[in-house]
Amino acid sequence: MARTDLLTFTDYGIYCPEGDFHIDPWRPVPRALITHGHSDHARWGHGEYLCTRQALPVIRHRLGDITATGIAYGEPLRIGAVTVSFYPAGHVPGSAQIRVERGGEVWVVSGDYKTEPDGLAEAFAPVPCHAFITECTFGLPVFRWRPQPETMADISAWWARNAALGRPSIIGAYSFGKAQRLMAGITPSGPILTHGAVEEVTRILRDQGYPLPETTRVTAGIDAKSHPTALVIAPPSALGTPWARRFTAAEEAFASGWMAVRGIRRRRALGTGFVLSDHADWDGLNTAIRATGCERVFVTHGYTAPFRRWLESQGYDAGIVETAYGQDDDEDTTETAGQVATP
Amino acid sequence: MKAFATLFAALDGTTKTTAKLAALTQYFQTAPEPDRLWTIALLSGRRPKRSVTATELREWAAEAAGLPLWLFEDSYAIVGDLAETIALILPPASGTTDRSLTDTIATLMALTGRPPETRKAAILALWDELPADQRFLFNKLITGGFRMGVSQGLMTRALATATGQDEATLAHRLMGDWSPQTTSFEALTGGTDHDGPGSRPYPFALAAQLEGGPESLGDPADWRAEWKWDGIRGQLIHRAGIFALWSRGEELVTDRFPEFAPLADFLPQGTVIDAEVVAWGADRPQPFAALQGRINRKTVPKKLLAQSPARLLAYDLLEENGQDLRAQPYDTRRARLAALLASLPPDLPLAISPTLPFASWADITATRATARAEMAEGLMLKRGSSPYHVGRKRGDWWKWKLDPWSIDAVMIYAQSGHGRRANLFTDFTFAVRDGNDLVPFTKAYSGLTDAEFAEITRWVGKHTLERFGPVRRVVPDLVFEIAFEGIQPSPRHKSGLALRFPRMARWRRDKGVDEIDTIETLRALLNAAQG
Secondary structure (H helix, E strand, O other): OOOOOOOEEOOOOEEEOOOOEEEOOOOOOOEEEOOOOOOOOOOOOOOEEEEEOOOHHHHHHHHOOOOEEEEOOOOOEEEOOEEEEEEEOOOOOOOEEEEEEEOOEEEEEOOOOOOOOOOOOOOOOOOOOOEEEEEEOOOOOOOOOOOHHHHHHHHHHHHHHHHHOOOOEEEEOOOOOHHHHHHHHOOOOOOEEEOHHHHHHHHHHHHHOOOOOOOEEOOOOOOOOOOOOOEEEEOHHHOOOHHHHOOOOOEEEEEOHHHHOHHHHHHOOOOEEEOOOOOOOHHHHHHHHHHHOOOEEEEEEEOHHHHHHHHHHOOOEEEEOOOOOOOOOOOOOOOOOOOOOOO | OHHHHHHHHHHHOOOOHHHHHHHHHHHHHHOOHHHHHHHHHHHOOOOOOOOOOHHHHHHHHHHHHOOOHHHHHHHHHHHOOHHHHHHHHOOOOOOOOOOOHHHHHHHHHOOOOOOHHHHHHHHHHHHHHOOHHHHHHHHHHHHOOOOOOOOHHHHHHHHHHHHOOOHHHHHHHOOOOOOOOOOOHHHHHOOOOOOOOOOOOOOOEEOEEOOOOHHHHOOHHHEEEEEEEOOEEEEEEEEOOEEEEEEOOOOEOHHHOHHHOOHHHHOOOOEEEEEEEEEEEOOEEOOHHHHHHHHOOOOOOHHHHHHOOEEEEEEEEEEEOOEEOOOOOHHHHHHHHHHHHHOOOOOOOEEEOOEEOOOOHHHHHHHHOOHHHHOEEEEEEEEOOOOOOOEEOOOOEEEEEOOOEEEEEEEEEEEEOOHHHOOOEEEEEEEEEEOOEEEEEEEEOOOOOHHHHHHHHHHHHHOEEEEEOOEEEEOOOOEEEEEEOEEEEOOOOOOOEEEEOOEEEEEOOOOOHHHOOEHHHHHHHHHHHOO
């Protein structure tokens, strides 16, 4: 059995020699399979793109004129000597894990994922495999999320409290995924306003049929006076900027898994932090890995060193793969997490 | 603990002083009385005697969470706070009881001296019954270090509002070595002071930093100048049967300086002096390093006493014949101080810190330039008519320190910070050139903006050469200007020297690693500092 590994790791990204394609490559390649539309996974400049049908509209919106094909979840596709298929990753709408099979041997690339259903993204499905290439953004046991309904109830209560005082509520949330998850899960106390970056993605997802409430883009003339009870959803980088200042006396908050750590919360000098993540927590990562039944695990980004050591102590053959994931606009970023927002 | 947890959440959740003041005031009006007392104690840096060690806490928490200790330690390195790491890592609690803050502390203190298994069982039981937010605070009660973003001044103001007492009087009451076990809320904050002042120190008057020159202060004739000594600020108290030396950190340090004991025989009762403790030799103050060996020792061996004898340089007279002089003008207090000290035998280790005469701002500016030769770190400028203020009141007292020394160095190691800076690389080790090698000579943590730290953190991620636990060895490429206040020989360090108050003055993006300073430059500064 001196066969080569089904997937290998190159300077361009995760590569399948027998299918001659890359998965989430960070440098331009002829053929790219994409797990989801965040910019550290879906980059510009590839020859052909393949992603789920649900992920395609946002990827097209973000990358412009690309040659891309959409595929249904679970639909097998033969590429060279291998068969690929996409399964829900529960990270953001349209996100997928990519399964690669050759003669009964199965490797799965998780992309980014979370195990708890959030009511919007297609719910995570464990995929049995021999080798699992997983993220571990929150791969330390201090990161454990409360059930989403509890966190949503806290955020709803915060909004209601502010609205009762006639103060707008501004919440920082990533414009693709977290923002829509918030608007879909919260109990309203007033109208929902959006930053332009959030509104565009929201419109695309709403047109695709995702159940999203009515939102209004913030334009000239909209401010604290006109919308005193509004919830404003904006990218984290917009907080504390002149754009946000039109909402005078507004209460600000930030929704992210990083808010679990007080030091990070305080560094943002924001009043309130809600622990809400689109990534698996410690228990989620462990459950997901166990459910695959795999023997080999490769960890790509996050707290890779301690997480690998932990997996080895649990009997896995585990390795670290250096990737370029977790460096851009998503919440993956570990060491720069909670950095000061720049306009 | 519920009310205390609510207070903590309110204080922790805002950066606005008015909101903090309101939350504190409300707490002091409504919380149960013993809890209020403990809250004052905790916010002013007092804490219950530690009955459990940090090592025990780590081990028990890891065991309760079913995790190996190394994983606990790795998590701690990221979270940056032991109490918080434990709170986050423990499995969810099975019960929720609400015990009072006072009761919780009493339970903790009762564990002192009990066998490890008893203490472990008690701590595990408490962890299992407290909700997550209270668990964190409970751990903080054990580990200490309640930083709730509340200054002593702010707390005193809230207490004054809540009790209707005078703020300055309260500030004085809160000084010294009281503890919730030896007093009551009423005794501490009530209208009458049953115990009398005892050994309680007055709140120290503090100076603000003078930026730019002194010309903005107006007529030089209104101002007095003294050296700003580089020692330990202290308050010497001699009252009926009591002889006490307090440090500015409100620590009683009387026994660490036995050479001052004879002063009790000569100073009249009812005397309080504000002074600087310095190490003394060859008729002049010695570098701070000489005092350092004395600070952390509770008892002083004879040899050390002979090597680095301490002396008090008196700044101010706060009380004479039992009368509080703080409202008197500075000039009056100084005249009385001079008269008092002149009446003492000359060989006592107590002398007035001299007034430096000057006729113009140009005069005193020239004097300031000689501070280093006098072993001072700069000047103090005080208004002749000023009272002895409580705490830091801008306008009457200014410290005018010498410009720091500086040196260009390259970063070679980076480590993430703690608390507010967890997850961000903020603790750096710097090196200068020694021939073809780089020799590390100092660490620094402060001086850059959050945006710069974030940028460097991203850089470190991409330029790590080696990892040693939480420490990264990085490509020696980023150059910083390191500012510092002093330099001392240090056999413990590879470079043979140690800096005082090093910090990053600037990130020198314009400089490359070939342009940094050399170890010879530092040695020359060291020679200059040794006089």
